[in-house]
Amino acid sequence: ETLSSGDERTARPRNGKAREKTLTMETLNPQVKAVEYAVRGPIVIKAGEIERILQEGGKKPFTEVIKANIGDAHAMGQQPITFLRQVVALCTFPELLDSPSFPEDAKRRAQRILQGCGGRSLGSYSASQGVDCIRQDIAAYIEQRDQGVPSNWENIFLTTGASDGIVSILRLLVSGEGRARTGVMIPIPQYPLYSAAIAELGAVQVNYYLDEDNCWALDVHELHRAYQAAKQHCQPRVLCIINPGNPTGQVQSKKCIEDVLHFAYEENLFVMADEVYQENVYAPDCEFHSFKKVLYEMGPEYFNSVELASFHSTSKGYTGECGFRGGFMEIVNLDPEVKAQLVKLLSVRLCPPVAGQAAMDVIVNPPQPDEPSFAQFHKEKASVLGALADKAKLTEQILSAVPGIKCNPVQGAMYAFPQIFIPPRAVEEAKALGMQPDMLYCLRLLEETGICVVPGSGFGQREGTYHFRYVYLNFLDGSRMILGSSSHSNAKV
Amino acid sequence: ETLSSGDERTARPRNGKAREKTLTMETLNPQVKAVEYAVRGPIVIKAGEIERILQEGGKKPFTEVIKANIGDAHAMGQQPITFLRQVVALCTFPELLDSPSFPEDAKRRAQRILQGCGGRSLGSYSASQGVDCIRQDIAAYIEQRDQGVPSNWENIFLTTGASDGIVSILRLLVSGEGRARTGVMIPIPQYPLYSAAIAELGAVQVNYYLDEDNCWALDVHELHRAYQAAKQHCQPRVLCIINPGNPTGQVQSKKCIEDVLHFAYEENLFVMADEVYQENVYAPDCEFHSFKKVLYEMGPEYFNSVELASFHSTSKGYTGECGFRGGFMEIVNLDPEVKAQLVKLLSVRLCPPVAGQAAMDVIVNPPQPDEPSFAQFHKEKASVLGALADKAKLTEQILSAVPGIKCNPVQGAMYAFPQIFIPPRAVEEAKALGMQPDMLYCLRLLEETGICVVPGSGFGQREGTYHFRYVYLNFLDGSRMILGSSSHSNAKV
Numbered sequence: 001e002t003l004s005s006g007d008e009r010t011a012r013p014r015n016g017k018a019r020e021k022t023l024t025m026e027t028l029n030p031q032v033k034a035v036e037y038a039v040r041g042p043i044v045i046k047a048g049e050i051e052r053i054l055q056e057g058g059k060k061p062f063t064e065v066i067k068a069n070i071g072d073a074h075a076m077g078q079q080p081i082t083f084l085r086q087v088v089a090l091c092t093f094p095e096l097l098d099s100p101s102f103p104e105d106a107k108r109r110a111q112r113i114l115q116g117c118g119g120r121s122l123g124s125y126s127a128s129q130g131v132d133c134i135r136q137d138i139a140a141y142i143e144q145r146d147q148g149v150p151s152n153w154e155n156i157f158l159t160t161g162a163s164d165g166i167v168s169i170l171r172l173l174v175s176g177e178g179r180a181r182t183g184v185m186i187p188i189p190q191y192p193l194y195s196a197a198i199a200e201l202g203a204v205q206v207n208y209y210l211d212e213d214n215c216w217a218l219d220v221h222e223l224h225r226a227y228q229a230a231k232q233h234c235q236p237r238v239l240c241i242i243n244p245g246n247p248t249g250q251v252q253s254k255k256c257i258e259d260v261l262h263f264a265y266e267e268n269l270f271v272m273a274d275e276v277y278q279e280n281v282y283a284p285d286c287e288f289h290s291f292k293k294v295l296y297e298m299g300p301e302y303f304n305s306v307e308l309a310s311f312h313s314t315s316k317g318y319t320g321e322c323g324f325r326g327g328f329m330e331i332v333n334l335d336p337e338v339k340a341q342l343v344k345l346l347s348v349r350l351c352p353p354v355a356g357q358a359a360m361d362v363i364v365n366p367p368q369p370d371e372p373s374f375a376q377f378h379k380e381k382a383s384v385l386g387a388l389a390d391k392a393k394l395t396e397q398i399l400s401a402v403p404g405i406k407c408n409p410v411q412g413a414m415y416a417f418p419q420i421f422i423p424p425r426a427v428e429e430a431k432a433l434g435m436q437p438d439m440l441y442c443l444r445l446l447e448e449t450g451i452c453v454v455p456g457s458g459f460g461q462r463e464g465t466y467h468f469r470y471v472y473l474n475f476l477d478g479s480r481m482i483l484g485s486s487s488h489s490n491a492k493v
Numbered sequence: 494e495t496l497s498s499g500d501e502r503t504a505r506p507r508n509g510k511a512r513e514k515t516l517t518m519e520t521l522n523p524q525v526k527a528v529e530y531a532v533r534g535p536i537v538i539k540a541g542e543i544e545r546i547l548q549e550g551g552k553k554p555f556t557e558v559i560k561a562n563i564g565d566a567h568a569m570g571q572q573p574i575t576f577l578r579q580v581v582a583l584c585t586f587p588e589l590l591d592s593p594s595f596p597e598d599a600k601r602r603a604q605r606i607l608q609g610c611g612g613r614s615l616g617s618y619s620a621s622q623g624v625d626c627i628r629q630d631i632a633a634y635i636e637q638r639d640q641g642v643p644s645n646w647e648n649i650f651l652t653t654g655a656s657d658g659i660v661s662i663l664r665l666l667v668s669g670e671g672r673a674r675t676g677v678m679i680p681i682p683q684y685p686l687y688s689a690a691i692a693e694l695g696a697v698q699v700n701y702y703l704d705e706d707n708c709w710a711l712d713v714h715e716l717h718r719a720y721q722a723a724k725q726h727c728q729p730r731v732l733c734i735i736n737p738g739n740p741t742g743q744v745q746s747k748k749c750i751e752d753v754l755h756f757a758y759e760e761n762l763f764v765m766a767d768e769v770y771q772e773n774v775y776a777p778d779c780e781f782h783s784f785k786k787v788l789y790e791m792g793p794e795y796f797n798s799v800e801l802a803s804f805h806s807t808s809k810g811y812t813g814e815c816g817f818r819g820g821f822m823e824i825v826n827l828d829p830e831v832k833a834q835l836v837k838l839l840s841v842r843l844c845p846p847v848a849g850q851a852a853m854d855v856i857v858n859p860p861q862p863d864e865p866s867f868a869q870f871h872k873e874k875a876s877v878l879g880a881l882a883d884k885a886k887l888t889e890q891i892l893s894a895v896p897g898i899k900c901n902p903v904q905g906a907m908y909a910f911p912q913i914f915i916p917p918r919a920v921e922e923a924k925a926l927g928m929q930p931d932m933l934y935c936l937r938l939l940e941e942t943g944i945c946v947v948p949g950s951g952f953g954q955r956e957g958t959y960h961f962r963y964v965y966l967n968f969l970d971g972s973r974m975i976l977g978s979s980s981h982s983n984a985k986v
Contacts, residue, residue, distance in 0.1 A: 019758065019761065019798040020761065021798075021800060021826070022666075022730055022731075022761050022762060022800050023665060023666060023730075023763055023800055023827065023831050024828050024831065025828070025830050025831065025834075027666075027669075027730070028665060028668065028834060029664060029665055029666065029667050029668050030668060032664060032665055032838055035837060035838060037840050037841045040621060040840035041837075070618065072611060072617050072618045073616070074610075074611060074612040074614035074616040074617040075611025075612045075617040075618070076612065077612055080614060085586045086586060088585050088586075088848075089582045089585040089586035092581050092582040092585055092848075093578045093579060093581075093582035096589075099594075117567075117816070118565060118568025119569065119570055119571070121573060122816045123566070123567040123573050123812075123813060123814040123815060123816045123817060124567040124568040124815060125563065125565045125568070125816060126816065160653060160842075161842070163841070163842050163843065167842075171522060171693075172516060172521055172522055172525055173515075174522050175520055175522050175523060176520075192841075193841060197841070200664075200838075200841075237516075237520070238515075268512065268513060268515050270515040305514075306512075307514060307516055319616075320616060321616040322616060322618045322844075323615045323616045323617050323619065323844065323846065323847030323848070324615065324616060324847070325653070325843075325844075325845070325847075335514050335516060335517050335518070337517075337518050338518065338521055341518075341521060341525055341526065344528060344529075344533075344534075345528060345693075347532075348528065348530045348690070349653075349654070349656050349657065349660075350533075350654065350815070350818075351815075351816065351818075352818070353653070353816065353817060353818040353848065353849055354816035354818075355581075355585075355816070355846065355849075356846055356848075
């Protein structure tokens, strides 16, 4: 006796046989099925399995797995900034405001944040856009960062990490069917949040390729090419930029940003500037320029018309506070009615985590020279950023020294995206296993050295080239990388 | 000189004229446009305006606005549970682990949580499903709550508040086109997260009506009626239940839950049980029964087949920690491949806020009788729940005493959903203003008394009936409600 045939979803149980499931791979939302997110994909699952084997006393050619797959600073041993944690702890447990072991400037920050919270508690919902005084602090920070370019706090929205803001803005922008469907231009290589969100929302992904031969620069001619090609089958309406780049670690020049903004102006594109690595610039000849500041300097015709959303986060920079899920976005030139729709949409999820909002506030309102925590704060900040700069340099050197690997200069962010040359026989082997060649490479690297990196195919790359993303938050990786490579190099870190 | 005509989205600027916007109400995602969320809707915006007028010294018939629109306990003056805040503060600033002013049991909790975090820091990303040891604590809590019904920690997912979990599960379930499109059965009245998520995902909302004449009970015959009617135009695949009820405050009987689960079994529906008010049961003749426990007691044929997701939160109960955005879901009988897809989907957003996860851990792993914080914890918990029970009773009494208002017994949650009788002339007046009659009522109530409640039309109600949702976290409301009503009653609180 079996289930009634026909439509499985209406099948009824018979004689105690197991009921068909309602939710199967066949009935699953196809847009969910289409989502890919390599940063936590099969390599990372495999790394977890190896970690368990090691914990249970199993033998491997190494004693620990090095997770170079994700920009998770504290997990790699980076210490939190003391002042930030003091402020958040004071907000969490206000009885500590009476404790002599907390500095006065931390107490002042905490009291100000709590005054912005309902019932003076982190446990209240904030407004959907975030706590007003934190939004005001963010606007003041942006004005200072951008040397006086005005920022209106009512255009600031706190978010649950930057990811939440990015997906919310994309959600607004997806509409139309067939050739009128929204196309979203993203860099290749990209951070796979973008491709995942585009798949989930059913938008059209429009790839523009960064120029690997030119240190992963964005070439505006490539934007034109990608745009014109996409116009044949969709309506490109959004241009996403990641600067400094993830996974590519490049920092865009001011001239390049101007070109991009001019292109967006001409083609009427909504610009999404992912600027979460704005503090992470290490190369001496590079500087962070915000898209908003460059837009301002292009004159009022541009500054008053190009729709721009910029994203920031507590997770990167020198704080690395990923777990707090803090972030914000600034949105300029958004249609006021659309802005009301955005507030409505965000209000359904009530508010971003308030402890994360408090952490964000410390980043935009750090201790001032006349305050007691100033010296320690800046010492800690400089130490983190200095170590990251050293690691960026070392990563570039070590990867360049490994035969079969070619690495561009690492200018910023937390990543290198070296090209790897995979012999044709290895490519054949991977294909026989139904696997991308760089996936096979990364699996082997993990199994032989314990280093966990994400294959370039998870970020996108030009056909026939192979890469991996290497997160250089950890110092130990260089020597193992060389040991694990097919080379005979004796270089050590 | 004007913009070129034709397709606005490709119009180019001419002679310095303002460029057309890319994102307008015309190009906005229509599914976003369709979203409604009354809990933070026009009444609440109006309340904010009145608050500003009062702050600036303006005159109103009252001195403060009472926000009875949202279950935001701390904003209404409820105090946090000391032990919970101690644990989260210790996790946030581990130097406090050396402080003699924190109790040992709070330190033990914090150390355990930190051991589950990468780099022993709340600032690390957790696994997408949450911190393992917190998931284990949750499973142990559920087993105890359900008197031994087994709970597997690998079926527990931490979430960003319950809302995040609910939307994630709905996202999996939406598929098909036309008559095969997923129908989602929701109670009317409902918490508007459901209708908002259904609109955003483009699913089909299938209403079943709770029985107001029978204390808002769920009648399984009404489920059958709604299901059969919906089958004509969609494929109902999901049944959402809110127990204890929001906005209706009823508590479902065990018999009723059995009937519902039998119906879901027969019709192959995925059951989503919103059980965030499981600690908020006040009526002496009522008890909380989890859907999972009842399913277990119905026997293995049911327990091993009905797909069930249950949701919980730090925001309600006796903790009221809304701002931490903590929550979890337990999912049983989910197809293993679909579960992997869910993990993938959640991984795109990286992880729920870790401080919220820590708060959740305290709720499921409170001080034990032999621990130093036991007495204070239970005193605080009893005080909050006792006050809520008193307010529930008082709310029912006061609302019943107001002419023109009829209120069912308030058995649980934090809400009453009284029916209001609006005279035909007022209904006409509202219609002339293009407004729902209950919206007009609530606006008038706000303007005359400062009490901010949400009209029933934001939750759904039977055609021709009018209600509002009243959140009874605040004691002050009764007398004003009566003063503000059109009656001549002299009742006072």
